[in-house]
Amino acid sequence: MSENYYSGKFGIERETLRVDSQGRLALTPHPFGNDAHITRDFCENQVELVTPVAGSIEETLGYLKVLDDITRKKLAENGESIWLYSNPPHFDSEDDIPIADFTGDHSSKRAYREVLKQKYGKKLMLFSGIHFNFSFAEEFINEMNTEGEDFRTFKDELYLRLYKQLMVHSYLLVLLTTASPYYDASLDKDGRCGIIMSEYSSLRNSKRGYWNKFLPILDHKSLKTFTGSIKKHIVTGSLYSASELYLPIRLKPKGVNSLENLAANGVDHIELRMFDLNPSAPLGIDGRDLEFAHLLILYLTSQPDFDFTPELQEKAVSDHKNAALLSPDAELLERGESVIKEMERYFSSNKKALEIIRFEENKITGNACYKKAAMNCAL
Incomplete structure (x- = not known):
C-alpha cells in the first residue's frame, strides 16, 4: 500500500441538545450567533458542532474538543449544559421545540424546516447524532486511476461505487455504535413521563427514526443518473430538496450543499450519518469507531462494483433498521x-x-x- 493509502481529509458534525439546570430542553435563543462551527440543525435548542477539515481523525477530534470546550463554557454561563444522548430528555409538547430561527441570508433554512415540521412533526427532529465526513487524498485517487481516465469522471465513479458499498454495509456500523436504548415517554405522547426501555438499541436508526415516508429508489449507474433520480423525486413533490433524502450515506459537493452543485462540480466527500452519541465518551464519539469506519471505507474501496438494484436498496435499508434492534x-x-x-x-x-x-x-x-x-x- 502506498504512503497515500491511509491519508485523506476528515470532518465531524456533532448534534446535541441544550438543556437547563433541570435537564429540560433550554428555551433560550441559540447563544452562538452565526458561527459556522457552532450552529444548530432543526431546532433552536440543538447545537451542531462542525469541525474544520482535518488531515487525520486525531486532528479532527482535537478540533471537536476545542469547539466542545467553547460550547460548554458558554452554556455554563447561562446555567445550561449539553445533553449528550441521542434520544431527547423529557419535554411537555412540541411547543418546547422551537424551529431554528435562521434569518437574513439564511432564511431559506427556516422555510425548509417549516416544511419538515408539517411533514414529519417536530419530535423526530430532536434525535441527535454524529456525522462523519471523509475524502480521499487526490494523490491516492491518481494512483488508483491506472488507466489515466478523466480525473473528475474517475473520482465521481470511485465515490459512487463506495456509496453503494457503504449503503449495503451501513448495518455493520449501526451494530457497532448504537447507544440509545432508553427514552422518555414524552417522545411517545405529550404529558407522559418516565424512562422506557425500547426494543431498539438506537431509535434514530430504527424504523422510528429518520426515514422518508417512502423508500427513494435511486439510479446509481453514474453521478448524472444518480442526481437525476433524486431530482425526479423533488420534481414530483416526494422530496422538498436533496437534504430531505434521509438515507445513512450521502455524497457531498464542495461548498454549497445542493443537488445542482453536486451535479455540476462532482463529489468532494462522502458522509456517514448513522453514529449515535456515545454518552460514555467525553466528546460523544469514541475515536476508535471513526478509525474503524475509515478502515471499512478503505476495505470497501477494494471490493468489486455491483448493480445496486431496487431490491438491494430495499434490503440495505431493511438491514440498517434491523441492526438498530436490541x-x-x-x-x-x-x-x-x-x-x-x-x-x-x-x-x-x-x-x-x-x-x-x-x-x-x-x-x-x-x-x-x-x-x-x-x-x-x-x-
Whole structure:
C-alpha cells in the first residue's frame, strides 16, 4: 500500500441538545450567533458542532474538543449544559421545540424546516447524532486511476461505487455504535413521563427514526443518473430538496450543499450519518469507531462494483433498521462478523488497524447481549 493509502481529509458534525439546570430542553435563543462551527440543525435548542477539515481523525477530534470546550463554557454561563444522548430528555409538547430561527441570508433554512415540521412533526427532529465526513487524498485517487481516465469522471465513479458499498454495509456500523436504548415517554405522547426501555438499541436508526415516508429508489449507474433520480423525486413533490433524502450515506459537493452543485462540480466527500452519541465518551464519539469506519471505507474501496438494484436498496435499508434492534437477526450478526474477519485478513500487516478491528469485533463476539441475540434469546 502506498504512503497515500491511509491519508485523506476528515470532518465531524456533532448534534446535541441544550438543556437547563433541570435537564429540560433550554428555551433560550441559540447563544452562538452565526458561527459556522457552532450552529444548530432543526431546532433552536440543538447545537451542531462542525469541525474544520482535518488531515487525520486525531486532528479532527482535537478540533471537536476545542469547539466542545467553547460550547460548554458558554452554556455554563447561562446555567445550561449539553445533553449528550441521542434520544431527547423529557419535554411537555412540541411547543418546547422551537424551529431554528435562521434569518437574513439564511432564511431559506427556516422555510425548509417549516416544511419538515408539517411533514414529519417536530419530535423526530430532536434525535441527535454524529456525522462523519471523509475524502480521499487526490494523490491516492491518481494512483488508483491506472488507466489515466478523466480525473473528475474517475473520482465521481470511485465515490459512487463506495456509496453503494457503504449503503449495503451501513448495518455493520449501526451494530457497532448504537447507544440509545432508553427514552422518555414524552417522545411517545405529550404529558407522559418516565424512562422506557425500547426494543431498539438506537431509535434514530430504527424504523422510528429518520426515514422518508417512502423508500427513494435511486439510479446509481453514474453521478448524472444518480442526481437525476433524486431530482425526479423533488420534481414530483416526494422530496422538498436533496437534504430531505434521509438515507445513512450521502455524497457531498464542495461548498454549497445542493443537488445542482453536486451535479455540476462532482463529489468532494462522502458522509456517514448513522453514529449515535456515545454518552460514555467525553466528546460523544469514541475515536476508535471513526478509525474503524475509515478502515471499512478503505476495505470497501477494494471490493468489486455491483448493480445496486431496487431490491438491494430495499434490503440495505431493511438491514440498517434491523441492526438498530436490541436483538438483531442472528444472520445479520454473523454477516457482520464475517466482514470483520475479511477486514482482519485485508489489514493483516497493519498492527494498529488490527487493534481497531479487534476492538470492534469484540463488540459482537465478546458481548453477552449479542450472544443472546445470536441465539435468538429474548433480552
